Amino acid sequence: MDKFTALLMGFLSVVLVNNFVFTKFLGACPYLGVSGRLDRALGMGLAVTFVTALSGTLTWMVDAWILTPLHLEITRYICYIVIIAGAVQLVEMYVRKFFPSLYEAFGVYLPLIATNCVILGLCLFLDIWGTDNLLEAVVLSTGTGIGFTVAICIMAAIREELLLADVPEALKGAPITLITAGLLTLAFMGFAGMIK
Amino acid sequence: MSPNNGPTSGLYSTALLAGLWRENPTFRLLIGLCPPLAVTTAVKPALTMGLSVIFVLVCSNLVVSGMRNLLKPHLRIIMFTVTIATFVTICDLFLKAYQPKMSEILGAYVPLIIVNCLIIFRAEARASKSGLLVSVLDGLGMGAGFTLALCILAGVRELLATGRVFDLPIMPKAFVPWLALQMPVGAFVTLGLILGLINVLTRKAPVTEEEPLTEPPVPTPA
Numbered sequence: 295m296d297k298f299t300a301l302l303m304g305f306l307s308v309v310l311v312n313n314f315v316f317t318k319f320l321g322a323c324p325y326l327g328v329s330g331r332l333d334r335a336l337g338m339g340l341a342v343t344f345v346t347a348l349s350g351t352l353t354w355m356v357d358a359w360i361l362t363p364l365h366l367e368i369t370r371y372i373c374y375i376v377i378i379a380g381a382v383q384l385v386e387m388y389v390r391k392f393f394p395s396l397y398e399a400f401g402v403y404l405p406l407i408a409t410n411c412v413i414l415g416l417c418l419f420l421d422i423w424g425t426d427n428l429l430e431a432v433v434l435s436t437g438t439g440i441g442f443t444v445a446i447c448i449m450a451a452i453r454e455e456l457l458l459a460d461v462p463e464a465l466k467g468a469p470i471t472l473i474t475a476g477l478l479t480l481a482f483m484g485f486a487g488m489i490k
Numbered sequence: 491m492s493p494n495n496g497p498t499s500g501l502y503s504t505a506l507l508a509g510l511w512r513e514n515p516t517f518r519l520l521i522g523l524c525p526p527l528a529v530t531t532a533v534k535p536a537l538t539m540g541l542s543v544i545f546v547l548v549c550s551n552l553v554v555s556g557m558r559n560l561l562k563p564h565l566r567i568i569m570f571t572v573t574i575a576t577f578v579t580i581c582d583l584f585l586k587a588y589q590p591k592m593s594e595i596l597g598a599y600v601p602l603i604i605v606n607c608l609i610i611f612r613a614e615a616r617a618s619k620s621g622l623l624v625s626v627l628d629g630l631g632m633g634a635g636f637t638l639a640l641c642i643l644a645g646v647r648e649l650l651a652t653g654r655v656f657d658l659p660i661m662p663k664a665f666v667p668w669l670a671l672q673m674p675v676g677a678f679v680t681l682g683l684i685l686g687l688i689n690v691l692t693r694k695a696p697v698t699e700e701e702p703l704t705e706p707p708v709p710t711p712a
Contacts, residue, residue, distance in 0.1 A: 316674060317674060318522050318528065319523075319527040319528040319674065319677065320524060321524075322527055323521065323522070323523055323524070324525050326520070326523065334708030363637075366556065368579065368583070369579075370579075371575045371578060371579050371604060372572060372575045372579065373575065374575075374709055375571045375572065375575045375604055376568070376571075376572065377603075379567070379568050407608060408567065408571070408609070409567075409571070409610055411524050411602055411605045411606075414601070414602060414604060414605045416600060416603055418598040418601055418602070419598060422597070422598060445624040449705060453679050458684040462686075463677075464686045464687075464689040464690045464693070465682070465686045465689070466689075468520055468682075468685055469681065469683065469685040469686040470682065471682070472678050472679070472681050472682030472685065473610065473679050473682035474677065475678045475682075476674075476675045476676075476677070476679035476682065477675070477679075479673075479675045480673075483674075483675075488519040
């Protein structure tokens with residue numbers, strides 16, 4: 295039971311309190327680039343969640359069971375990036391085979407997930423946080439992906455409204471998006487005291 | 491095939507200077523936004539990050555340009571990332587050995603240079619299509635523009651959040667620090683306001699000619 299509570303807390307922590315987008319600025323590019331429409335943002339979020347969960351788990355396994363025992367930590371970054379690229383390739387093949395319409399809708403964004411900082415960031419932070427068992431790695435990876443989905447969906451919903459707002463001429467486009475993102479991080483800071 | 495066999499000096503200077511302002515990666519192209527937001531609480535880490543990016547960008551541009559005739563279309567991206575990851579590992583180990591304190595401050599953001607869109611973008615858009623010299627100059631220029639942007643952003647945030655820049659006190663004693671600028675919100679809002687300022691400045695200069703360029707596309711609500 296104790297273990298379950300710890301896992302749940304860890305999950306909530308990466309979704310709300312230590313949300314990668316709001317506290318670590320990871321994934322800022324798609325967060326600002328793909329967040330124009332809510333449906334596309336949701337699709338992107340789900341794809342990223344899947345890749346994050348898969349590659350977070352895989353990199354943890356490779357790191358703990360192969361690289362550390364063999365003292366090959368120096369090749370860590372190269373291994374991570376190859377695993378992530380492989381996972382993205384796998385997802386791309388799967389989606390193309392079984393969901394052709396979704397594949398069309400994603401277009402070029404699907405292969406670009408490989409260079410999404412959320413994913414590599416998560417793999418690195420799993421190591422920094424000292425994750426020491428597989429279950430924890432799975433839960434934290436999935437949570438991080440869901441946190442990204444939450445962030446990008448909120449942002450997309452706000453931006454859909456923003457189209458109708460009267461924004462000062464100089465701030466139209468990217469500047470107002472960034473300022474909105476700033477206010478959103480301020481809102482999410484309210485969660486900060488919730489979990490240590 | 492590649493446009494590098496007409497080496498005019500104009501080509502080189504354009505490659506070098508484009509990144510500084512006209513195609514500044516942070517302020518004009520809005521790519522590679524993680525580091526400008528994450529490491530700009532003070533000028534020192536921002537400068538370290540900028541120099542690391544210059545090193546990785548120049549080296550990876552050099553290597554990618556060198557092997558541009560061997561690249562297979564579908565394996566291109568993975569070749570780029572493995573090249574970049576190698577140089578980032580070198581950079582990370584160097585910082586750990588000679589600048590341990592700075593390495594600790596920057597933390598995971600040094601390895602995260604691997605997935606900085608700026609570097610892959612330059613490999614794809616410039617280095618895989620141009621000769622060695624142009625690619626290296628392009629890397630230098632883009633890297634310098636990136637560093638410049640980081641330092642401007644960090645300078646503003648450090649000055650207003652602590653009243654000092656590079657540990658030198660600048661503001662008068664009575665200045666009340668704006669602590670909010672050191673939090674994540676400060677990063678987003680400062681960058682947003684700087685972009686707004688640049689919009690105003692670039693609009694003023696050429697009033698008639700560049701009007702359609704600076705005007706954002708009018709979004710049509712669905």
